[in-house]
Amino acid sequence: MEKPLKESKGQCSEEERQRAALLRNDLSRHSYRYYVLDDPEITDAAYDALFRELQELEGRFPELKTQDSPTLRVGAPPLSGFSSVFHRLPMLSLENAFDEGEFFAFVQRIRKGVAGELLFSVEPKFDGIAVSLRYENGVLTEAATRGDGLVGEGVTENVRTIANLPLRLRVEDPPAVLEVRGEVLMDRKGFKVLNLSREKAGEAPFANPRNAASGSLRQLDSRITATRPLRFFAHGMGEVEGLFLSSMAELFAFLRSAGFALSPLAQSAMPPEKVPQIYAEMVERRESLDYEVDGMVIKVEDFDLQTRLGMTSRTPRWALAWKFPAMEARTRLERIEVQVGRTGVLTPVAILTPVEVGGVTVSRATLHNMDEILRKDIRIGDQVFIQRAGDVIPKVVKVIEHLRDGSETIFQMPDHCPVCGSLVVQEEGEVAVRCVSVTCPAQLKEKIRHFASKPALDMDGMGEKLVAQLVDRGLVKTFADLFCLDAPALAAMDRMGEKSASNIVRAIHDRKKTSFHRLLYGLGIRHVGVHTAKILGQRFRTFEDLMDADVESLASVEGVGPVLAEAIRDYFSREENREALKALFAAGLEVEEGEAKTEGNRQLEGKTFVITGILPVLSRKDAQDLITAAGGRVAGSVSAKTSYVVAGEKAGSKYEKALSLNVPILDEEGFKKLLASDM
DNA sequence: CCGCCTCGAGGTCT
DNA sequence: CTCGAGGCGG
Known part of the structure; x- marks a missing residue:
C-alpha cells in the first residue's frame, strides 16, 4: 500500500x-x-x-x-448550460460604410457642431466573437458574449482558458470595475491545424475561423476550449468605475499596459483625410494577416466628443465600420462556355454577370467537368455564390436553389468539339471528355504554348495572343515551324513591331540548344510532366534510345508504370510524331545529353523535402537544386513521408500540414546548416 | 486497396 | 496556389 x-x-x-x-x-x-x-x-x-x-x-x-490563478487556463469540468449575463452597458453594433463617400459623409455629420481639429482612431475589424470581460478590482470575474447586445451568454470559464488575456490586470492600482470589450479569434494557422485533426478524427470541419472560434468558445466543457488556439484582442470599454481616460490613444495605451493584446495595426489620432489611405493599406494587407479581418473600425478620438455625439437607437454616432469588399458574392450564371485544352479535354467554364469579389471583378469561373456540374446541380441562369477564398482563383461554391424561377436550363456537354467540330470521346472510366482530332486548332494553340512555355523550351514572348495569330494564319502548324519564323513574318502580326519581332526571333534561336527533359516535357505526351521527363532523361540519355524503347524497358524505370509506358511508346510509334521530331532536329534543334548523376555529397539521399513560402536569400529553384544536388528529393505536398519542410515568409497550407503531421520545419538558415553538416 | 504523388486545369492583375 | 483525377508502388 x-x-x-x-x-x-x-x-x-x-x-x-x-x-x-x-x-x-x-x-x-x-x-x-x-x-x-x-x-x-x-x-x-x-x-x-x-x-x-x-x-x-x-x-x-x-x-x-484564486479567481486569477493561471491553472484555470486548462479549463474546468462541464457546465450544464450557459447563464445569461445582462450587459450593464449594451454592446452595440456599428454603422457600416462600404465606400469612401460613406466614410466622408460620416465625417461631415460629425464635423457639424465641432469646432477645431477632428481626429479618429483606426483599427482592423476582426471577424471574431465579440465578448465583454468584467474585471473587479483588477481580477477577471465574468466574461460574456455579445448575444443580442443586451443579454449575452456567460462564458467565464472558457474565456479564462484564453492564453493571451490577463486574468488580473497588470496595473498597480486597478479600477474598481472595468469592462474590456474585444474579439475572440482563432488565427488562420490554428484553424487549419484544428480542421485537419478534426477531419482525421472523422469530425466535421469548421467552415471558417470565425465558426471555429465561436464553436470553441461555446463549449460546455472548458477543458476543450483550453485546447483550442483562441486569442483575445481588446478594442474598447464597457462599464468603468475608478478610471478616467480621455482619448482613444489613452485607451490603447492603458489596455496595452494592463496586459491586453491589441491589433498592431491600431492607430490613434489620425486626421480624417489620412483614413482612406490607411484603409487601402489594410485592404492590401488583408490576406497576409494572421486573422480574418472584414473591415476597419473608425472611432472619434476624443472621449468628450464621443459622449456629446451619443447614440442612435442601435449604434453609436461616433464610430463607423468601413467594410472590406466581400470575399463571397452572389451573381448570375449567364451561360457555360466550353474550352478545349492542350490534351483535347473539354472544360466547361461559367460565364458570370461580372461581380466584385474581394476587390476584383470576376466574370468567369471553372466548373472543371460534367461530374462537378451534376454534383452541384448547376444550371444555366442560376444565381450562384462565388468565392475567392485565400487565393486568387474564383470558384462557384454553390447554387442558390430557392431563387430559381423555372427558366433555368440544364447544361449538356457538347458531343462535338466547339472549335473544330469533330466528335468527342469519353474514355472508359474517365470523367473528362476529349476532342481527339489531330488537327484541332484549339489544341494546336495550346500545344504550341506548352512547347514554348517556361519549363519546356522557354521561348520568351510566345504569349497566348501571338500563338493564336500564328496558328490562325497558318504560319505555325508544327513545333518545327517555330524555328523557321523570321522577323518580317512576325512583324506582320498585330501589335508587333520590328523591334519585338527581332527580339522574339533571337529568343527562339537561343533555344535551339536545349536539354533532354525540356524537349520531352515540351512534346506534351500525356502523363509526362517535368518530373517524369527528368526521370526519363536520367535513364535514356538520348532521344533515339527513348524513341526505340519498348514498353518493358520504359516500365522498368522507377516512377513509370504501365499507363505511362504505354502512352510514351504510343506517342513515339506514331509516324506523325516521329516526323515532327525529325523536322525539329532538321530545323537545328540540339539536345544536350542527359546529365549523368552527379557524384559528391549525397548527404540528403533518401530525404524528401517540401519548400513553401519565400526564403530570404535562396530562390525556390536554388533551394531545389541544392537538394537534388545532394541527393534529396523535392516534393510538392507535405505527407507523413516528408522528411523536412523548408519554410519561408508567407508560408501557407503546407506549413500547417507540417505542423499537424509533426514534420520538422526548417527556415533557410536551418536548411543551410543541414546541408553543411555531414550527417 | 490505399496513400502518396504528379499532372493538368483554371482568374485576374501587373 | 489549389483541387480533382488518375497513375504508381507497397
Missing part, C-alpha cells in the same frame, strides 16, 4: 501560501511575455514545471485557489 505522499486537505503553511502567490505571479508574467509580447524569457519546459508545481499546491490546499 502506498502511503499518501502528502497530508491532504490540511492547513497550508505561510511558506506555501507565499510560494503559491509567487508562482501565480511568475506564471502570469511568463504567459504575458509569451502570448502577448511574443518574447518569452523562459523555456516551455521551465514554464510547465512552474505550472505543475502550482497545480499541485492548489490540489493539496484548495484554499490557495
Whole structure:
C-alpha cells in the first residue's frame, strides 16, 4: 500500500501560501511575455514545471485557489448550460460604410457642431466573437458574449482558458470595475491545424475561423476550449468605475499596459483625410494577416466628443465600420462556355454577370467537368455564390436553389468539339471528355504554348495572343515551324513591331540548344510532366534510345508504370510524331545529353523535402537544386513521408500540414546548416 | 486497396 | 496556389 505522499486537505503553511502567490505571479508574467509580447524569457519546459508545481499546491490546499490563478487556463469540468449575463452597458453594433463617400459623409455629420481639429482612431475589424470581460478590482470575474447586445451568454470559464488575456490586470492600482470589450479569434494557422485533426478524427470541419472560434468558445466543457488556439484582442470599454481616460490613444495605451493584446495595426489620432489611405493599406494587407479581418473600425478620438455625439437607437454616432469588399458574392450564371485544352479535354467554364469579389471583378469561373456540374446541380441562369477564398482563383461554391424561377436550363456537354467540330470521346472510366482530332486548332494553340512555355523550351514572348495569330494564319502548324519564323513574318502580326519581332526571333534561336527533359516535357505526351521527363532523361540519355524503347524497358524505370509506358511508346510509334521530331532536329534543334548523376555529397539521399513560402536569400529553384544536388528529393505536398519542410515568409497550407503531421520545419538558415553538416 | 504523388486545369492583375 | 483525377508502388 502506498502511503499518501502528502497530508491532504490540511492547513497550508505561510511558506506555501507565499510560494503559491509567487508562482501565480511568475506564471502570469511568463504567459504575458509569451502570448502577448511574443518574447518569452523562459523555456516551455521551465514554464510547465512552474505550472505543475502550482497545480499541485492548489490540489493539496484548495484554499490557495484564486479567481486569477493561471491553472484555470486548462479549463474546468462541464457546465450544464450557459447563464445569461445582462450587459450593464449594451454592446452595440456599428454603422457600416462600404465606400469612401460613406466614410466622408460620416465625417461631415460629425464635423457639424465641432469646432477645431477632428481626429479618429483606426483599427482592423476582426471577424471574431465579440465578448465583454468584467474585471473587479483588477481580477477577471465574468466574461460574456455579445448575444443580442443586451443579454449575452456567460462564458467565464472558457474565456479564462484564453492564453493571451490577463486574468488580473497588470496595473498597480486597478479600477474598481472595468469592462474590456474585444474579439475572440482563432488565427488562420490554428484553424487549419484544428480542421485537419478534426477531419482525421472523422469530425466535421469548421467552415471558417470565425465558426471555429465561436464553436470553441461555446463549449460546455472548458477543458476543450483550453485546447483550442483562441486569442483575445481588446478594442474598447464597457462599464468603468475608478478610471478616467480621455482619448482613444489613452485607451490603447492603458489596455496595452494592463496586459491586453491589441491589433498592431491600431492607430490613434489620425486626421480624417489620412483614413482612406490607411484603409487601402489594410485592404492590401488583408490576406497576409494572421486573422480574418472584414473591415476597419473608425472611432472619434476624443472621449468628450464621443459622449456629446451619443447614440442612435442601435449604434453609436461616433464610430463607423468601413467594410472590406466581400470575399463571397452572389451573381448570375449567364451561360457555360466550353474550352478545349492542350490534351483535347473539354472544360466547361461559367460565364458570370461580372461581380466584385474581394476587390476584383470576376466574370468567369471553372466548373472543371460534367461530374462537378451534376454534383452541384448547376444550371444555366442560376444565381450562384462565388468565392475567392485565400487565393486568387474564383470558384462557384454553390447554387442558390430557392431563387430559381423555372427558366433555368440544364447544361449538356457538347458531343462535338466547339472549335473544330469533330466528335468527342469519353474514355472508359474517365470523367473528362476529349476532342481527339489531330488537327484541332484549339489544341494546336495550346500545344504550341506548352512547347514554348517556361519549363519546356522557354521561348520568351510566345504569349497566348501571338500563338493564336500564328496558328490562325497558318504560319505555325508544327513545333518545327517555330524555328523557321523570321522577323518580317512576325512583324506582320498585330501589335508587333520590328523591334519585338527581332527580339522574339533571337529568343527562339537561343533555344535551339536545349536539354533532354525540356524537349520531352515540351512534346506534351500525356502523363509526362517535368518530373517524369527528368526521370526519363536520367535513364535514356538520348532521344533515339527513348524513341526505340519498348514498353518493358520504359516500365522498368522507377516512377513509370504501365499507363505511362504505354502512352510514351504510343506517342513515339506514331509516324506523325516521329516526323515532327525529325523536322525539329532538321530545323537545328540540339539536345544536350542527359546529365549523368552527379557524384559528391549525397548527404540528403533518401530525404524528401517540401519548400513553401519565400526564403530570404535562396530562390525556390536554388533551394531545389541544392537538394537534388545532394541527393534529396523535392516534393510538392507535405505527407507523413516528408522528411523536412523548408519554410519561408508567407508560408501557407503546407506549413500547417507540417505542423499537424509533426514534420520538422526548417527556415533557410536551418536548411543551410543541414546541408553543411555531414550527417 | 490505399496513400502518396504528379499532372493538368483554371482568374485576374501587373 | 489549389483541387480533382488518375497513375504508381507497397
